[in-house]
Amino acid sequence: MLGLLAIFLPFQAYALCSVVSTSPAGFGSLSSIAVRTTSQPSSTTNAGLSCTGSLVSPLASDDHFYATITSATSGLVGPTSDVIGYTLFANNSTSHPITRGVAFDFARNSIIDDLGLLSNPVVAKTVPIYLETIIGSNVAAGVYSETLNIFWNWDYCYDRDGGGSCQGRDINSGSTSLTVNMTVANDCTITAPNISFGSAPVISAFATVTGQTINLVCTKGSAYTVGLDDGQHAVSVGGRRRMISGSNYLAYDIFKSAGTTRWGSVSTARRASSDAEVNPGNGLGTGSQVFNYNAKIYTDQSTPPPGTYLDSVVLDVGF
Missing domain, CATH: 2.60.40 (Immunoglobulin-like)
Structure with a gap:
C-alpha cells in the first residue's frame, strides 16, 4: 500500500x-x-x-x-x-x-x-x-x-x-x-462703456459724443485687431448703423479716434493693436491699451417720432 x-x-x-x-x-x-x-x-x-x-x-x-x-x-x-x-x-x-x-x-x-x-x-x-x-x-x-x-x-x-x-x-x-x-x-478683458446721445427735440440738436474709450487688456505679446459690427438694424452690410424705437429708426455711427473714419468689423475698417492711442503695439498682459472713438447721429435724416432709440453693437477681438 x-x-x-x-x-x-x-x-x-x-x-x-x-x-x-x-x-x-x-x-x-x-x-x-x-x-x-x-x-x-x-x-x-x-x-x-x-x-x-x-x-x-x-x-x-x-x-x-x-x-x-x-x-x-x-x-x-x-x-x-x-x-x-x-x-x-x-x-x-x-x-x-x-x-x-x-x-x-x-x-x-x-x-x-x-x-x-x-x-x-x-x-x-x-x-x-x-x-x-x-x-x-x-x-x-x-x-x-x-x-x-x-x-x-x-x-x-x-x-x-x-x-x-x-x-x-x-x-x-x-x-x-x-x-x-x-x-x-490668447485672451482679453474688455471695458466698453455704453454710448448715450442724451435727448434732443430735433436731429440737428444732437451733439457728437467725444472722449469715448474702449480699454483692452490682452495676452502678453499678442498682435490683434478690434472690430465693431454694424449693430442690429443697419441699412445694409457696411452701411449706417441705426437705433430703433418701435418701427422708427435713428441713424448714427461710430468713428475711429476723433476722426471721421467709420469703425467697422471687416478688413481695414477694424483697428489694430498698434493703432491704440495708449500703449500701442502688442498686448501687455497686465496693462491696458486704450482706443479712442467718437459717435454721432447723422444730420441728413428726418427727425423721427419721439421715443427711446436703442441699438446693440458687438465688439470682437481677432488674434
Missing part, C-alpha cells in the same frame, strides 16, 4: 516596488488671463513608483520612500522663454508641498499607507503627484512644458514576524522623468 504525504508550506506575498515610466501631467488649454489670475490644478496618477504587496501593518518610522524632484528649469517654459511657476504636492489637499531638490518622504503622514500602495499582491499601484500653478504668471500664448527628473529611493520592511521584527527589507532606487505641459491661449 502506497501512502501519500501532503505537506503544506505557508505562503506570503511580499511587497515589490520598482521605478517605471510616468504618466504625463497636463494642465490642458487655458487662457492667459486664467493662468495669471487663478490657481490651476493638475495631477499625474503615476509619478514613476509602482508597487505590489500584501503588507498587513502600516509602515514603521524606519521605513522610507523618498522622492527627489529636480529640473533644468524653474517651471513650465514657453516659446518666448516665459515661465509659469507651479507647486508640487504629495496629496490632493495641497497640505504636503514638495520642494524641488529636497527628498520628500512619502512614507510619512501615512501617504503610502493611505494609497494602499503595498496592500494588493495582484494589482500594481502607482504613486500620484499633484500640481498647482502659482498666481501671477504674465505670459505669452503658446505651448509650455517642463521635464522633471524624479529620483526614487526606498527602504522598507516587507516581512515582519509575529513579534514585529523585520525579516527582510526592500532597499532600492531609480530615476524616471515626468513631463508637465500646458497650452496658453
Whole structure:
C-alpha cells in the first residue's frame, strides 16, 4: 500500500516596488488671463513608483520612500522663454508641498499607507503627484512644458514576524522623468462703456459724443485687431448703423479716434493693436491699451417720432 504525504508550506506575498515610466501631467488649454489670475490644478496618477504587496501593518518610522524632484528649469517654459511657476504636492489637499531638490518622504503622514500602495499582491499601484500653478504668471500664448527628473529611493520592511521584527527589507532606487505641459491661449478683458446721445427735440440738436474709450487688456505679446459690427438694424452690410424705437429708426455711427473714419468689423475698417492711442503695439498682459472713438447721429435724416432709440453693437477681438 502506497501512502501519500501532503505537506503544506505557508505562503506570503511580499511587497515589490520598482521605478517605471510616468504618466504625463497636463494642465490642458487655458487662457492667459486664467493662468495669471487663478490657481490651476493638475495631477499625474503615476509619478514613476509602482508597487505590489500584501503588507498587513502600516509602515514603521524606519521605513522610507523618498522622492527627489529636480529640473533644468524653474517651471513650465514657453516659446518666448516665459515661465509659469507651479507647486508640487504629495496629496490632493495641497497640505504636503514638495520642494524641488529636497527628498520628500512619502512614507510619512501615512501617504503610502493611505494609497494602499503595498496592500494588493495582484494589482500594481502607482504613486500620484499633484500640481498647482502659482498666481501671477504674465505670459505669452503658446505651448509650455517642463521635464522633471524624479529620483526614487526606498527602504522598507516587507516581512515582519509575529513579534514585529523585520525579516527582510526592500532597499532600492531609480530615476524616471515626468513631463508637465500646458497650452496658453490668447485672451482679453474688455471695458466698453455704453454710448448715450442724451435727448434732443430735433436731429440737428444732437451733439457728437467725444472722449469715448474702449480699454483692452490682452495676452502678453499678442498682435490683434478690434472690430465693431454694424449693430442690429443697419441699412445694409457696411452701411449706417441705426437705433430703433418701435418701427422708427435713428441713424448714427461710430468713428475711429476723433476722426471721421467709420469703425467697422471687416478688413481695414477694424483697428489694430498698434493703432491704440495708449500703449500701442502688442498686448501687455497686465496693462491696458486704450482706443479712442467718437459717435454721432447723422444730420441728413428726418427727425423721427419721439421715443427711446436703442441699438446693440458687438465688439470682437481677432488674434
